[in-house]
Amino acid sequence: MKQSITRRDFAKSLGAAAILSATRVAPIAAESPARRHNKTIGIQIPAVSFVDEGVEQVLDIVQQQGRVNTLFLTTFSYTLGTAGRQERPGELPDHGLQVYDTYDTFQGGSYTALGPRVRANSPIPASALRAPELGDFDVLSSVLPPARKRGLKCYAFIADNIKLTLPQAEKVLERGIDGKPLRNVCFNNPHYKQLILSLIADTIRSYPLDRVMWRSERMGAFGNVLEVSANRTGLGCFCEFCQDKAKRLGVRVEKAKEGLLALQKFVDATKAGKHPEEVHSGRHPRRREGRVSRRSGWCDLRAQVLRDAPLDTRRGR
Ligand SMILES: [Zn+2]
Numbered sequence: 001m002k003q004s005i006t007r008r009d010f011a012k013s014l015g016a017a018a019i020l021s022a023t024r025v026a027p028i029a030a031e032s033p034a035r036r037h038n039k040t041i042g043i044q045i046p047a048v049s050f051v052d053e054g055v056e057q058v059l060d061i062v063q064q065q066g067r068v069n070t071l072f073l074t075t076f077s078y079t080l081g082t083a084g085r086q087e088r089p090g091e092l093p094d095h096g097l098q099v100y101d102t103y104d105t106f107q108g109g110s111y112t113a114l115g116p117r118v119r120a121n122s123p124i125p126a127s128a129l130r131a132p133e134l135g136d137f138d139v140l141s142s143v144l145p146p147a148r149k150r151g152l153k154c155y156a157f158i159a160d161n162i163k164l165t166l167p168q169a170e171k172v173l174e175r176g177i178d179g180k181p182l183r184n185v186c187f188n189n190p191h192y193k194q195l196i197l198s199l200i201a202d203t204i205r206s207y208p209l210d211r212v213m214w215r216s217e218r219m220g221a222f223g224n225v226l227e228v229s230a231n232r233t234g235l236g237c238f239c240e241f242c243q244d245k246a247k248r249l250g251v252r253v254e255k256a257k258e259g260l261l262a263l264q265k266f267v268d269a270t271k272a273g274k275h276p277e278e279v280h281s282g283r284h285p286r287r288r289e290g291r292v293s294r295r296s297g298w299c300d301l302r303a304q305v306l307r308d309a310p311l312d313t314r315r316g317r
Contacts, residue, residue, distance in 0.1 A: 042070035044157055046083045047111035047131070047139035053096045055143055059150060061095060070153040072213055073139050076129075076199060077159035078108035082215075083131070107132050108163060111139040112156075115202025122198060123171045123191035124162075140207040153210040156203045160185060160196075160216040174237035177257050182234045184218055187300070188241040225263045235260045 043062050050058050062068040077083040085101035092098050109131035119126040140156065147154050162169055162185050172192040173181040185192045200212055221235045236242075243253050270276055 040070045040153070041066070041068050042072055042153075042155070043068045044072035044074065044082065046074045046077075046085075047134055047137060048083070048085055048101075049096065050139060050143060051134055051137055052085070055146055057095075059143075059146060059152070063150065063152070068152070070155065070210075071143070071147055072155045072157040073143055075112050075139060075156045075158055075203060076110050077157070078161045078163045079159060080106050082157065082159055083108050083111070105133070110199075111137070112141070112203065112207070113138050115198075115206050117198035117202045118195070120198070121194045123195060124166050124168045128166050140203075140209070144207060144209070148208070155211040155213045156207070156209050158196075158199060158203070158212060158214045160187075160214070160218075173239075174234075175239040175242075176234045176236045177238055177260065179238070182236045184236075186237045186239050186242060187216075188237070188245050189239060190241065221260055222263075225260060225267055227267070235264065 043066060045058065045062070053061075062071070074083045080087050080101055080103065084106040085097065085099060086092055087102075088100050090100075092100070110129050111131050111134065114126045114129060118129065122129065140154075144154055162172060164173075164183060170181050172185045172189050172195065174184050174186040176182050187193075196214070200214065203209070203212060221237070224235060238253065238257065246253050246256070266276070269278070
């Protein structure tokens with residue numbers, strides 16, 4: 001998905017004055033205003049930037065030009081926007097390799113060594129989850145020691161997406177109204193829960209991090225119908241696990257399907273130029289049913305991550 005403000009745009013705006021001055025200023029750590037007032041000035045960085053430019057060089061740039069005190073290090077992602085180099089038609093940065101990434105050159109996956117919980121519990125073979133394009137490079141092992149020496153806080157940045165060509169990927173995907181797999185993982189799917197909980201627990205256990213950021217950037221079925229985002233994946237989730245959960249919550253699954261299809265018909269007709277009154281059937285899809293349980297799945301799983309992952313790590317391996 002194309003971001004409206006890219007990571008590099010953000011860094012550029014933060015560091016504009018410093019870049020224009022072309023003067024290298026001293027790294028700021030303990031004495032910085034951000035640190036003094038406990039404010040986070042962060043930047044999200046993919047592993048490939050450290051491989052391309054060198055760890056110390058990247059840390060110099062973000063500290064000296066961006067006044068950054070926190071790194072969001074991408075450790076698990078399958079999107080170029082979070083784990084790759086610049087995409088066309090974005091502007092290339094004024095440092096590093098002057099090359100673009102595409103989905104032909106970028107693979108994605110885990111940019112750290114995979115831990116015992118993932119190896120034991122992942123529904124997708126752990127050997128397939130390691131990002132292949134950077135070899136054995138481990139972004140956390142490589143960046144955490146020098147970053148911490150500089151007083152930088154470090155987050156592991158874990159995205160919720162998955163690559164559709166991975167073995168067993170279908171096991172963790174949302175399902176559409178017709179039962180066919182969609183592109184996103186389902187947060188009510190127990191296999192995905194096993195994967196993400198294991199991944200987060202292993203990450204916390206294996207590396208001296210300050211925080212873990214688990215991000216999800218997508219719409220539910222209602223937003224997908226209304227096309228409020230370019231990141232649409234179809235009308236879901238109607239997998240067996242979401243349907244079971246919906247029934248427990250008193251949501252009528254068939255009415256939800258009916259409502260979403262009626263709304264889709266309405267949207268298609270208005271896009272074709274018909275006036276809304278011409279196509280309005282008089283029956284409004286009910287919002288709660290239209291959303292089924294994607295959001296509640298996200299909230300439930302986030303709560304489980306917060307509750308279980310740290311406890312699990314305290315119990316040890
Ligand atoms: Zn589902």
